[in-house]
Amino acid sequence: MTATIIIIVILVLLIIAYVSMYNGLVRYRNRAKEFSSQIDVQLKRRTDLIPNLVETVKGYAAHEKDTLNKVVQSRNQVVSANSQQEKAAADNALTGALRQVFALSESYPDLKANQEFQSLMEELSNTENKISYARQAYNSQVQQYDTAIETFPRNIVAGIHKFQAIDFISVPETEKEAPKVKF
Template sequence: MSIILIIVIVVIIIFLVGTVIHMYNNLVGLRNRVKNSYAQIDVQLKRRNDLIPNLLETVKGYASHEKGVLEEVTQARASVMNASNVQEASAADNQLTGALKSLFAVAENYPDLKANSNFQQLQTELSDTEDKISYARQFYNDVVLKYNNACQQFPSNIIAGIFGFNEETFFEAPAEERAVPKVEF
């Protein structure tokens, strides 16, 4: 009888150790997916940042007196490049998106600029990059959701607490972009 009891206890211990190892490895995998998905956003932001100087030079030739808009785009680009965490990157990215919208609004006033093939190509590439950034943000938030759920749900929350797995921050849009747009005719 004692041998059976010892075997049962050993099996239970092996099962518990295996469960802890599985939960720990799952948390590590999810944390690494969060880091990887943030790096993908970073790659797309760098691509956009690399395109902006070319776009600015093209616009400068046509709209030299629109200095304020060009400086705003340059400053916003620098903020994105200097961001060190998700919150800073999100805020800087939103600032840059707004500055680029202003730049394209200025371009509407210059028919020759709109017809310029370099400008059109850069605008298309930026638009494609914006789509990729949007997808990368969405993917990042999906991965953060899975990771945060694992950090909060029982019993993996116990393992997360013991081994120092902390929740990650979502990439969020600013409040002004969440408002319903007002349409007037």
């Protein structure tokens, strides 16, 4: 009788531990999805700002068509990207194209002084900061999730329910180089 009660208590505790581990893994995975979604929201915000920026710049720098076309083309790639890695690659290309637009403002003092342009640049700068934060938060959550599915005893539960590791958002090697400053 006592042995039966002990076995039942142990089984109940094992079931509670199993359910707790499973629910924890689901919670980690869903938070990673949430942060991925936050990146998408900020990328959407930035892509929505770009047409206004391009139109503002067009009026001042009509002969800079190639630069503006790169921005529009890069924006469209971000919008049409399917995976997180494709979005990251397209976003990096867009960031490079936007840097060229920022550089244009130095060549056109009237553009730099334009209130709408300044407002758009400030919005883009704020959005860039939010994108950066969202990427950091996503990678942090992915690290927690990946660690959880790889450590014992959760790895047993993760294996049974086919939880898969999630890829981090990484910076391309070309972006890791220190910028060259010329005077």
